[in-house]
Structure formats: structure tokens, C-alpha cells
Amino acid sequence: MSYDFVAYPDRDMLAIDLANRLAGELRQALAHADRVTLAVPGGTSPGPVFDDLCAADLDWSRVDVLLTDERWVPEDSPRSNTALLRRRLLTDRAAAARLLPLYRPDMECDAAAAALAETIAPELPLAVVLLGMGADMHTASLFPGADRLDEALSRDAPVLVPMRAPGAPEPRVTLSGPVLNGALHKHVLIFGAEKRAALEGARGKPAHEAPINAVLDGAVVHWAE
Numbered sequence: 111m112s113y114d115f116v117a118y119p120d121r122d123m124l125a126i127d128l129a130n131r132l133a134g135e136l137r138q139a140l141a142h143a144d145r146v147t148l149a150v151p152g153g154t155s156p157g158p159v160f161d162d163l164c165a166a167d168l169d170w171s172r173v174d175v176l177l178t179d180e181r182w183v184p185e186d187s188p189r190s191n192t193a194l195l196r197r198r199l200l201t202d203r204a205a206a207a208r209l210l211p212l213y214r215p216d217m218e219c220d221a222a223a224a225a226l227a228e229t230i231a232p233e234l235p236l237a238v239v240l241l242g243m244g245a246d247m248h249t250a251s252l253f254p255g256a257d258r259l260d261e262a263l264s265r266d267a268p269v270l271v272p273m274r275a276p277g278a279p280e281p282r283v284t285l286s287g288p289v290l291n292g293a294l295h296k297h298v299l300i301f302g303a304e305k306r307a308a309l310e311g312a313r314g315k316p317a318h319e320a321p322i323n324a325v326l327d328g329a330v331v332h333w334a335e
């Protein structure tokens with residue numbers, strides 16, 4: 111397994127550079143396809159990247175945007191990744207993009223996963239995926255000790271997998287390993303010394319202990335203190 115590691119002088123520089131890079135990859139993909147798909151994480155890290163990416167000059171009306179994973183909470187919850195996406199990415203020029211939802215307020219997450227996957231499957235493979243990582247080495251909602259981690263990382267995994275884990279306060283749905291690894295361009299965004307140490311500590315560990323290892327091959331990891 112090999113990946114590139116890029117360290118930036120600060121978080122602002124990272125956000126500007128990464129947003130430019132994602133926009134360039136989307137433009138390049140749009141030159142070869144009618145529509146392209148971008149997957150992005152939720153959580154606390156990607157906001158500044160979204161703030162720059164949403165202004166990128168590209169044909170957003172041909173871009174489908176979805177989350178790498180969602181917490182099964184309504185959109186008015188402060189923990190909703192969808193709310194973050196609407197507020198920070200699907201605005202400015204990127205307001206023209208189409209959101210592929212990862213949440214249904216009318217359904218329980220296990221039943222909804224299959225229904226939601228039906229709208230995502232035709233838009234695969236992902237052109238670009240940006241992933242986050244927790245200090246516990248989870249990425250998307252692929253958590254160590256999660257109930258369906260093996261299934262989500264298996265070769266014939268479904269597109270979207272419901273997930274419950276000791277480290278996650280609510281049920282989740284997550285894109286599976288094969289969907290994330292099928293992306294043309296893969297990026298991981300991490301901030302801070304703790305996560306950098308966690309990434310280094312993940313080396314050599316099996317994916318059920320360090321799920322980040324399941325998606326690192328061929329990725330570019332972007333880090334700033």
C-alpha cells in the first residue's frame with residue numbers, strides 16, 4: 111500500500127491548495143463525461159475546503175455531490191453532515207450541483223440504505239473522493255469495531271452500508287470500501303498532530319483495527335497542524 115503525504119504550512123494554505131486541486135480534477139473529469147460525481151466527508155475538518163471549493167469556476171450543474179457517510183440524525187441536528195454540506199459547499203457557484211442524499215427523514219437507516227443506494231449506483235464510479243479521518247483511525251463511517259465493517263470492506267459490498275459502532279453516538283450509513291476505492295482521485299484530509307500520529311500508527315495494522323488503511327492505497331493525504 112502506498113500513498114502520498116503533503117504537509118502544508120497552515121490550514122488556510124491547505125484549504126486553498128486542496129480546493130484548487132479538487133476543482134482541477136473535477137474540470138478534467140467533466141471534459142470526458144456528461145456528469146461527474148464528487149464525494150466529501152462531514153465532521154469538523156472539511157468546512158474551510160468547502161468554503162474555497164464552492165467558488166470554483168466549473169460547470170457545477172453537471173456535478174453530483176454526496177457525502178462519504180451520514181449520521182442518522184435530522185438535518186436540523188448540529189451533527190448532520192448534510193446540513194454542513196448545504197451550508198458550506200452547496201452554495202455560491204456550487205449551488206448548481208445536484209445533491210445525492212444520504213438521509214431519509216421518513217425511514218430508519220437500515221431500510222433506507224438500500225433505497226438511497228438506488229440513486230447513487232447509476233452515478234458511480236466517483237470521479238473524486240475527499241475523505242476525513244478520526245483520531246481512532248475511522249474514515250467515512252468505517253469505524254474500528256463497527257458491526258458491519260467486514261461487510262463494508264468486502265469485495266462484493268453494497269454501495270451503502272448501515273453502521274453502528276462503539277465510537278459513533280448514532281447509527282450511520284457509509285459508502286463501502288469498493289465504492290470509495292473505485293474513485294478516480296482519492297484524497298484524505300487531516301488536521302493536527304494527534305491525527306498525524308494516528309495515521310503513522312496505523313501502518314501495518316489490519317483494516318478492522320485501522321479502517322483508514324482500507325482506503326489509503328493510491329490516495330493523497332493532506333495535512334496541516
Ligand SMILES: O=C1O[C@H](COP(=O)(O)O)[C@@H](O)[C@H](O)[C@H]1O
Nearest residue numbers: 151152153154155242243244250
Ligand atoms: O463522524 C465523522 O468523522 C469523520 C472525521 O471527522 P472530523 O470531525 O474528525 O474531521 C468524518 O470524515 C466523517 O465524514 C464523519 O461522519
